Amino acid sequence: MAEFVRLEVADAVATIRLDKPKLNPLDGQMQAEIRAAAEEAAERDDIRAVIVYGGPKVFAAGADIKEMADMSRDDMEKHSGPLQASFTAVAHIPKPTVAAVTGYALGGGCELALCADRRIVAEDAKLGQPEITLGIMPGAGGTQRLSRLVGPSKAKDLIFTGRLVGAEEALRIGLADEVVPAEAVYDTALAWASQFATGPAYALRAAKESIDRGLDVDIDAGLEIERAQFAGLFGTEDRGIGMRAFMDKAKPDFVGR
Numbered sequence: 001m002a003e004f005v006r007l008e009v010a011d012a013v014a015t016i017r018l019d020k021p022k023l024n025p026l027d028g029q030m031q032a033e034i035r036a037a038a039e040e041a042a043e044r045d046d047i048r049a050v051i052v053y054g055g056p057k058v059f060a061a062g063a064d065i066k067e068m069a070d071m072s073r074d075d076m077e078k079h080s081g082p083l084q085a086s087f088t089a090v091a092h093i094p095k096p097t098v099a100a101v102t103g104y105a106l107g108g109g110c111e112l113a114l115c116a117d118r119r120i121v122a123e124d125a126k127l128g129q130p131e132i133t134l135g136i137m138p139g140a141g142g143t144q145r146l147s148r149l150v151g152p153s154k155a156k157d158l159i160f161t162g163r164l165v166g167a168e169e170a171l172r173i174g175l176a177d178e179v180v181p182a183e184a185v186y187d188t189a190l191a192w193a194s195q196f197a198t199g200p201a202y203a204l205r206a207a208k209e210s211i212d213r214g215l216d217v218d219i220d221a222g223l224e225i226e227r228a229q230f231a232g233l234f235g236t237e238d239r240g241i242g243m244r245a246f247m248d249k250a251k252p253d254f255v256g257r
Contacts, residue, residue: 002033002037003029003033004018004019004020004024004029004033005017005018005030005033005034005036005037006019006037007037007040007041009044009046009047011194011197012046012047012048012049012194012196012197012198013047013048013049013050013051013190013193013194013197014041014044014049014050014051015051015052015053016034016037016038016041016050016051016052016053016090017053017054017055018030018034018052018053018054018055018059018060019054019055022058023058023060023062023103023104024054024058024059024060024061024109025060025061025062025063025064026060026062026107026108026109026112027063027064027067028067028079028082030064031082031083031086031087032082032086034086034087034089034090034112035082035086035089038050038089038090038092038093039089041095042089042092042093042094042095045256047095048095048096048196048197048198048199048201048204048256049095049096049097049098049193049194049196049197050093050095050097050098050193051097051098051099051100051186051189051190051193052090052097052098052099052100052112052113052115052116053099053100053186053189054100054101054102054103054105055102056102056182056183056185056186057102057103058102058103058104059099059101059102059103059104059105059109059112059113059125060104060105060106060108060109060112061103061104061106061107061109062104062106062108062109062110062130063107063108065134076139083108083139083140084139084140084141086140087108087111087112087115087140087141088115088141090112090115090116091115091141091145094205094208094209095196095204095205095208096117096118096192096193096196096204096208097115097116097117097118098116098117098118098119098120098189098192098193099112099115099116099118099119099120099189100120100185100186100188100189101113101119101120101121101122101125101127101176101185102122102125102182102185103122103124103125103126103182104125104126104127105121105126105127106126106127106128106129106130106164107128107129107130107131107138107142108140110127110128110129110146111129111138111140111141111142112140113127114141114142114146114149115141115145117208118177118192119170119175119176119177120176120177120178120180120185120188120192121167121170121171121176121177121178121179121180121185122167122179122181122182122185123179123180123181123182124166124167124182125166125167125170126164126165126166127164127165127167127170127176128158128162128163128164128165129142129146129158129159129162130162130163130164131159131162132159132160132161132162133162137159138159142159143159146159146175148215149174149175150173150174151174154173167179198253198254199254200236200239200241200242200252200254200256201238201254201256201257202233202236202238202256203233203238203242206229206230206232206233207229209225209229210222210225210229213225214226236257237255237257238252238255238256238257241254241255
């Protein structure tokens with residue numbers, strides 16, 4: 001049973017809850033538990049959307065530097081694969097995901113938030129990739145996901161300088177999608193996630209996969225991904241339910257199949 005990461009489920013919405021005092025340091029154990037929670041959330045049919053949340057005070061302040069301080073290159077060669085895999089498991093959850101960010105999301109914490117489809121950020125939050133100040137660079141997806149999200153120029157500025165950004169700048173550059181008071185962060189994320197609790201699960205999954213996979217290929221290959229996913233949805237029950245409801249001027253009652 002996980003010690004520091006809980007998967008809490010209510011009304012088809014799961015919360016991956018980080019809970020390791022004081023700042024949710026993302027050490028090896030936390031990474032493994034995050035991966036396990038993400039994989040479970042991906043597999044369970046009773047989960048339709050996922051929130052990643054570090055609690056009311058802090059999202060995650062980054063990797064455990066004490067754990068890494070004495071690692072050699074060979075040590076990190078072995079450690080970096082599981083590190084990336086734990087975060088990639090969150091990115092690959094085939095359901096809508098949202099990061100509810102309070103306090104700090106730094107280094108690995110910022111990289112974890114980048115794995116979600118959307119980021120709800122507290123007004124007083126600080127985000128950034130300060131690894132350069134330690135003589136290293138982001139190693140859990142920061143150079144790749146941040147540049148895809150905010151563009152290479154802004155990503156280079158944040159990564160090269162290691163500076164932290166407040167919520168308003170994060171919103172302006174696209175690192176945050178919505179800024180709310182700290183006490184409203186989780187409820188806002190829950191409201192966003194809850195709208196998918198009775199949604200067409202396969203259509204949402206197909207849309208997410210089409211967007212994510214399409215970002216890594218040229219437009220023609222992306223269109224072929226979209227075409228195949230679109231056609232495949234005509235074999236689902238929800239497609240029939242949705243179209244019949246439209247013709248009947250009724251609200252669709254999707255079944256997730």
